[in-house]
Every structure is written in C-alpha cells, then in structure tokens.
Amino acid sequence: MRAMQSRPSVARTYNYVLDGRDNYGPDKELGDAFMSDLPGSEALAITNRSAMIRAAKALADAGVHQVIDMGCGLPAEPNVHQVIRERDPQARIVYVDNDPFVVAHGRALLAIDDSIVVIEADVREPEKIFENPAVQRLINFDEPVGILFSVVLSFVADEEGPAGIVRFWTEKIPPRSVVYISHFRPGVSREAAATERKIQEAFGGRFRDDKGILDCFGDLKLLDDGLTPCRQWHPEPGSPSVEEKPLTSWEELVVAAIAEKG
Template identity: 60%
Template sequence: MRARQSRPSVARVYSYVLGGRDNYGVDKDLGDYFIEDLPGSERLAFTNRDAVLRAAKAMAEAGIRQIIDMGCGLPTDENVHDVVRRVQPDARVVYVDDDPFVVAHGRALLAVDDGIAVLEADIRDPAGLEANAEVQRLIDFDEPVGLLFAMTLSFVNDEENPTSVIQHWADRIASGSRIYLSHFRTGTSREAVTTASKILEAFGRGRFRTDDEIRACFGTLPLDEDGVRPCAQWHTADGDGNQPELTVWEQLVVGGMAHKP
C-alpha cells in the first residue's frame, strides 16, 4: 500500500515520469496526468535528463574534477558522479536539494564514498551554501568547478532573482569553471500553456522563461558555441546539421553552458 502525502513534489513527479519508483500516490496521479492526458510530455523530462548528463560529461572532459549539482533530484539509473568519474575517477561531487525526501534517498544511493556529499540546502541562498562545511571540504574554489542548475531555476521566481544566484557563483569560481543550466521555455502552443499552468497549480511555483530571459540568467558569462537551445539538440552528436524536427514538448526545455574566462 502506498504511503499518503497531501502534495506532490517536483522531484518525485519528475522521477516518476522518468520511470522512478520512489513516489507517493499524489505524485503518481500528477505524473499519470502528464503521461496520459498530455501524451509525449515525458520527452520534456527525458531530454532534460539526457542533457544534464551530457553537460556533466563535457565538464569532466574539460578537466573539471569537482561538481556541484544544484537541485539534483532523486537518483536515476545514471547519475552525475557516474558520468563524471568515468572521465575523472577522483572527481568530487556535491549534490544539493531542498527536498528532504531527495536528500534521504540521495544519501542512501549516491553518497558512495567520502568524495560525494548530499546536502539539504536552498540554492536561493548561495552564500549559505558556499559556507556549508561539506562544500568547504569538497570544493576548492581556486580550481575550476562545474555547476549544474538543471531545471532548477525554473522554480526560482523573478522576485527571488535567479540571475543573482548565478552571479554569486560566477564571481566566486575560478577561471575555466563552467555553469550549465536548463530551463522551462515559454511557448504559445496549447501544450505549453497547459503544462505551465498545471505545474504552477500543482507545485505553487514554476516559471517558464523566454530564451532571452534564460540567457540573461548567465549574466556576463560567455555561452559556448551551442548557445541556449532545446536540450534535445544541445551538445548532441548531430551538431547543427540534419537535426530531427522537435516535438512540441522538446521545444519546452532548453539548456546552455557558460564558462568563466
């Protein structure tokens, strides 16, 4: 029998749509709404997740050996440290989420050794996060660091100033560091409008932004050659040529990566 929970959580519903099993009835109901009433909408979650892992791999291939995953979500089959450590075996990873359910599961499944920490913290308080003892232990800010903000700033409202969150870290990180973010993108299709209003209704937050607004989150940091584009096309092997046409869902999540010169 499923335990009862009155409100769905972003992390559990996202995990459910991706095929995860750690959820309550209320999460399953919302996840089933997306899967059954908005067929194809799960592509939004899958293309986002695939792009996060490509971003983590690209960071490791650029020589980065320390990552902070901001709003990491529940563990999946493949996780950031798996991908990064395949390239950089001694990489250190700090997973951060403000959902205690995520942190409990993350500590059980992700924190496999001393080089990985799973913290309960709010990314809207970057100074507090930077001062955290585990961040201080695992991250050397004199060396390049990779910061992942995958579908997390979508849950930071305008008045909470997502750009200032990125700016805090942009000022702090060493040359050669990288910041990846993915984000819900505004659309005018029926699917876009329905999805945005359902997310807001269910979670009480959830902001879709235009490409320009998402680019602005990076402040003055230069974006790499892929710019901000749908996750389904971001850093894919196909590059610019012969991209398959995107579904309406795949157009609703975009990603981009910037570096600190």
C-alpha cells in the same frame, strides 16, 4: 513523512515520469495526468535529464573534476557522479536539494564515499551553500568548478533573483569554471500552454523566455550554440537531427546552455 507523501512533489513526479520507483500515489496521479492529458509531455523530463548527463560528461572532458549539482533531484542512473567518475575516479561532487526526501535517498544511493556529499539546502540561499563545511572541504575554489542548474532556476521566482544566484557563484569560481543551466521556456502551441499551466499549478514553476534565461548567465561566455532545446544540446553522435525528426512542441519547452568564466 506521511504529510510529505500526501501531495505530489516535483522531484518525485519527475522521478515517476522518468520511470523511477521513488514516488508515491499523488506523484503517480499527477505524472499520469500529464502523460494522459498531454501525451508526449514526458519529453520535457526525458530530454532535460539526458542533456544534463551530457553536460556532466562535457564538464569532465573539459577537465572540470569538481561539481556542484544544484537541485539534483532523486537518483536516476546514470547519475552525475557516475559519468564524471568514469573520467576521473577522484572527482568530487556536491549534490544540493531542498527536498528532505531527495536528500535522504541521495545520501543512501549517491554518497558512496567521502568525496560525494548530498546536502539539504536551498538554491536561493547561496551563501549558506558556500559556507557549508562539506562544500568547503570538497570544493577547491582555486581550481575550475562546474555548477549545474538543471531545471532548478525554473522554480525560483523573478523577485528571488535567479540571475543574482548565478552571479554569486560566478564571483566565487575561478577562470575555466563552467555553469550549465537548463530551464523551462514558454511555448506557442495550445498543448505547451496547458503543460506550462499544469506545472505552475502543481509546483509554482517559472517559465522564462530566452532573454530571461540568458540573463541568468550574466557576463559568462556562452559556449557552443548558446541556448538550445535540450534534445539538440550536444546530441550524442548518431541521434536524429531536427531535420530528420522535428522537435515536438514539448521538446521546445526545455532549453539548455553552458558557459565558461573567462
């Protein structure tokens, strides 16, 4: 565990920026460096997390009550199962992360009954995830499935085939299933470039342009407005429009879309 704590991790730094408590000195140092050198950059984490929660609500409202959350991150209320369970108390959720620290915390806080599991697995090995006994037990691939990739393909290199990973799942899921992807994209301002550099130096994150992100959806049918900055993605009623409150250069850097299998 000590080795794990000596370097910042993406999950713990993200947790720190989101005001969570599951982080250590190096994560705090890096999170503080982001927020002091690039004030406002925390919007990337905040707008991404809140869009993902709205995506979980949208899935449940569309009648999708079994979800795989890829690269789920550390628990941060509300969690995906909480918003989905408000709509269907029997909903089944598989949380997946490759960080053992995330998995340990997730098992303690998220896996509250037999219909929620947290598995340690790498999103780049979709066959292993698919064959995992917990996935086979909980997910019925004859009924619509929701798959969330909330800022996790941003940590998959081009040569590791992010679109192929999504295609693996779209070939397994039946019609009316939905895939949500949020992703970092490059910005034009100097601060945006500095943020991108810092994330890449710390975690090797990949920023993709809109075409690169849209390519990940393959043949799926994009819903709503397609790829949209997370702050504007399915905004809560009453939240300020971009005309009332323009996007900051950081809010431009994280975008999301949801798509359906026809």
